[in-house]
Amino acid sequence: MGSPGRVGIKDVARLAHVSQGTVSNVLNHPDRVSQARREAVEQAIETLGFVRHEAARHLRAGHSSTVGLLLLDAWNPGFIDVARGVEDMTSARGLAVMISNSGRDIEREKTYLRLFSEGRVAGLIVVPHDEFADGLHRIRAGGVPVVVVDRAETGEHRMSVAVNDVAGGELAARHLIGLGHRHLAFVGDEGAAKPVHDRLTGVRKAVAETRTEANVEIRLDVLPADLTADAGRTVGEQLAAMPPGERPTAVTAAIDLLAFGVLQALLQHGLRVPEHMSLVGYDDIPFTRQLSVPLTTIRRPHYDMGTTAAEMLATTLSGKPPQPRHVVFEPELVVRDSTSRPSKPSRRKPR
Amino acid sequence: MGSPGRVGIKDVARLAHVSQGTVSNVLNHPDRVSQARREAVEQAIETLGFVRHEAARHLRAGHSSTVGLLLLDAWNPGFIDVARGVEDMTSARGLAVMISNSGRDIEREKTYLRLFSEGRVAGLIVVPHDEFADGLHRIRAGGVPVVVVDRAETGEHRMSVAVNDVAGGELAARHLIGLGHRHLAFVGDEGAAKPVHDRLTGVRKAVAETRTEANVEIRLDVLPADLTADAGRTVGEQLAAMPPGERPTAVTAAIDLLAFGVLQALLQHGLRVPEHMSLVGYDDIPFTRQLSVPLTTIRRPHYDMGTTAAEMLATTLSGKPPQPRHVVFEPELVVRDSTSRPSKPSRRKPR
DNA sequence: GCACACTCTTGAAACGTGTCAAGAGAGTTG
């Protein structure tokens, strides 16, 4: 009935024979209003189909009660789990979340950041691209609390939730080295996002420490690739095309999605995993266990990262300083079927 | 510098020695302002770090320029593609999208719908749950254009984008029947969402028509299951436990995710796909081709559904009536490796 | 019957912007 969009608090007041102030009190401080009036007002609201005008409340309040979530790349299932964690926690705390997705496009990221500023969101959770400190800096200067996810930060006035990806890279590499592999490859763009960089650092660290401690020389190749399954497929083909002596016996991928592609290409070219090549992913996204060869991978607690970030933000918004301000999760090695001891191509040829 | 949250148009006006109206014109109608003043104002905006107050503009304008996208289930990769389509199209048209995700929870769906109403979004794209016509009805009555996705509607004052899932069910069943299967099973909850119901209807139609036209009797079992990979795994175990004579020779799943689970369980129990059992998915989500057995499935154009819905909405918002108001996409059979002719258990036992 | 306490209610002000009618200048024409 009627057009709810045009019904205001004063229409309700008129119908219920009370003042605007009373209607407002019914909505925001019901205890201050006598039962009789409250019921009259509620009746009038129902009759008119009145809907609060969020913008007006917001204008009066000076800030909204919405929290922004800016995702780097919503197609990556890992980040969806982050979003799920954020949503579950904020909805439990009575906050609304506005999600947007930059799709690894730095321009869009800026646009959305501006939108969030203009919308005067109460707080912001960001899974950021790399070089965009300036945008974040500005919004922080405006007094909006920001939690950065997947990038370790420090400082009394900042908040962050991250994963120790150096340790993750180490886990992956040590697992392979422990199985006897001496020729490794890391698939992923070295110049890409910080987390990817860290994983490679971890792998290098493991390689270097093996050299010093056990006096075993490990060869490590870095195969650059975008962070998509398609790019993985290309790398897989490169690997398949190498002469067996030159080919690494084990591959660590920067993210599971990449490993998916590598796996697919290897199998297509007749190479068996793990017999001819061991493969380690990274993230443990839900599909990892359902692949043709369930993937050994490094698990990151995406959902918990989301809830943790949301909780920090909610605590800040309620006025208390969150404790701690920086959380770093430790990743975990999950061994499935894609890794094994290397075959010995010198003695027994794989056909 | 300073706190941008507290800088208003009048501070800018004071610094630039102009009136508020002129600042507003610089922001909204730059052509009405002389170059000299414009530059002074722009300078002042820069100096003060002024950020427009969205809520105030919104209040003045009466409606926001944000579009709401309410997703039924953002964990399903298919819906993520819908979101991607919506985002790409709306951002090309200069609209901002606010995404929220009900996670198949009808209470959350209502909450978000209320939030969108209160936020006076310019328009809404909804992938709805089933029984919640009332909420949508109210918001439509308020004059907010709504596009419903994945549910065919009719009527001059409505808009919808859907897929002919009856045809999709038929495609799947005819493919299997054509291969020679005479005992089929449909996995999915009959009482679930409309699209699932339609798929089953399509399967039944194909079965019935085969009976009338070719006089061939097809047996069809319906195995209820939630729409998750886990539920699929349970069904797969049930199937594996059946005596071979009782077991259907081919299975159609309501969605790919379910088929993933079924596949995994079957393989784990030593049944081969497609030799011992053919399997058809539904959706063609990106991981489908990377499974241990790449899945034959019914492709739905999720991304295009998103762009189409967004375009309809954008057209409506720009004042023109969209043409047409209801779009139904036809699904497509994608044959991969999970389907083949049935083995003949009566003559040759599977070992 | 007066003072006081207490509970509800009221009406106006303020939040920051966009709009619009009216006005100020500057230039042009007769």
Add this chain to the structure above:
DNA sequence: CAACTCTCTTGACACGTTTCAAGAGTGTGC
């Protein structure tokens, strides 16, 4: 120089809420 046109600029108002000081009403105690 007056009359007119045209381009910019101005300042007040409205949008729909919440808040808050002040007022109205109702008991209660002496």
